[in-house]
Amino acid sequence: MKLSRHLHWALPALITALVVSYRAGDPGPWRDEMASWSAATRTVPQIFAMGRHIDGVLVPYYLFLHAWIDGFGDSVIAMRVPSIIAMSATAAIVALLARRWWGNAAGLLGGLLFAIVPAVSRYGQEIRGYAFATLFATLATLVLAIALDRSRWWTWSGYGLCVALAGLSHLLSLLVLAGHAVLVLVAVRRDGRWRALWWFLAAGAGIGAMLPLTAGGLGQQSAQLNWLKAADLTTLAEFPGNLFLVPAVGGAVAILAVTALQRGRATPAAALWAAVLLPVGLLYAYDHGGAPIFVARYLLFCVPLLCALAGAGLTVVRLPVALAAVLVLGAAGLPKQQEIRRDHSSWDYRAAAEVIRDNQAAGDGIVYAPRDGWQVVDLGLAYYLRDRTPRDLMLVADEVTEGSLWATECTDAAKCLGTTKRIWVVAADNIDPYFRATATNQLTSGEKAALKSYDQPAFWRVGGFTITLFVRP
Incomplete structure (x- = not known):
């Protein structure tokens, strides 16, 4: 079946927008969202003053939400619209990323898998920066792939901008850079060392651009996350289920993502897997060596990368069979999707x-x-x-x-x-x-x-x- 030139990314984006926005205003804000509202409805100097005591790394998101509320109000649905838009855009990026290495069918399937993941709906309805961090970390991965193939000043500038926006959305999304380093090393073997220099400069510029707004929160995690206990091997084993919110869906996507390693272009698949596994490992290591911080939603940007890999894995079967498999996984997540539309926490x-x-x-x-x-x-x-x-x-x-x-x-x-x-x-x-x-x-x-x-x-x-x-x- 020949796919339309734009269908492979436009359809997943549209379906994601419909799924995530469905009854998005029904669940009341939970405690983190109330914190976002409280912070964003303060004046700009008051937001910065708060950032010196708590949530310093979230000051950029609070400033954005402050401006958004000024324009669109602070109803529940109005404050959730930016996250809905960000998640919908991420679906398109997932499709374009998978298409770049494995073709249109992989792009379509990866984007549709992303659309049906319950965690996408949950955090696409969240008045926090997770959806933006997911968008920009995924976009940075796509732009890096483009820059490594077509090394131009504007591709590297775009990559640096994506890195900065990812860090401004949620600081821990910068863990994806560990996986990007693997992509760069592969390109260095193929095209020479200049690619590594360009990447180092672009990534460094992105980090340097976002640090002034977030540096105040670098030492606050021990106070803010004092409710967490140190992760153990059980936590690590349960990570896919907690990340996707439904263990069966998370496990199935992970298995499909592994099959991408057996495809004709296993090298990009291995690099994307590195962009998933290295951040998980680094956060787990810091959890033990520093302060407890291993929370699945902090690594939400791994979901689109796994979905892109799973889309490639699904191309081993005919497209109608692959689409049926996506529907089956969507059905497996339906109970959780319904639960998400009722409430986001136990406090009403x-x-x-x-x-x-x-x-x-x-x-x-x-x-x-x-x-x-x-x-x-x-x-x-x-x-x-x-x-x-x-x-x-x-x-x-x-x-x-x-x-x-x-x-x-x-x-x-x-x-x-x-x-x-x-x-x-x-x-x-x-x-x-x-x-x-x-x-x-x-x-x-x-x-x-x-x-x-x-x-x-x-x-x-x-x-x-x-x-x-x-x-x-």
Whole structure:
């Protein structure tokens, strides 16, 4: 079957856009997305001030989202549109990458495989920089292949720009450069050492361009990722399933990617495999030698590279059979695709906010518990309640003032709660160790003592939250 000149990349991009955007606004933002919203709705100086304390490597994405919100608003779907666009574009790049070495059929199949991967939908609906990092790391790989074949100043300039954009999107996406080094070494054996010099200069320029905006976050990982435990061999064995979100899909794509090594052009396949395995190995090694950091989504850029390889592997059979195999893998991921459209985490901020909005009265106060955890309860409720949020009784300095994601609370609960007649306590389930929140088990001892004289006429249990109304007799 002869494929249209553009069908092999346009069709995967279109299908990815349709799949990822389907019900993309239904799941409420989870805690990381709430952090993105909180950061991006600050002023530019406030974003930089926050980056000096936390999320320094994400400052470029927060600045982009800040500008995007100014133009398109901060509804859930509006803030997710950039990631949807980035993932759709990545599907086209996957197809072009596979086509470059294995032909149109490999490009079409690789792009379609990328479209049906549940992780693509999940992080294509994420108000974070993962989709952009995936796009630019994949594009950098394609542009490098072009530059190694046609060494021109503009191809190397384009490569350096892609490297910079990948690093600005997510610093760890630069681990793909380890695999790029393998591609360069192959080209050096074929075309001489000048290719290595051009690559070194272009990659160095890209890294140098992005460092000023991200260098502040280089030493923050131990504080930000203190919830992680060191990875072990089990973590490594489960990596494909965690990366693709469905072990069966991840395993099948990996097996198909291995078959690409047996094709006529095994050298580029081996180089792409290096661009997958070396970043995984390097991150795993740093996890053990530095601080725990081995998180599957940080290596999301490996998915398009594996899909390109799997597309090449599928060309060993006739195109109708290969397309049927893609459909079977898509069907295997359907339960996860449906789950993604329901929620992105166990905390339903929207449901908690609705309880407050529907039952509050004038003069109500509110207490968030815990205030210093990763549940970011106050940010989640503020997103939905806006100016209808009850008065924050324990607040001394908010997140913006602190240049952080956490506010500072007063130490004298009795004084801060004062004579408030009705107080809402919104308590989130604990993360590690997990336990269910009750009306008071997430409160400080001072808050518990101050609320002893209150009655508890009503409480609600919704989406990971226990919400209790305390009323002074």
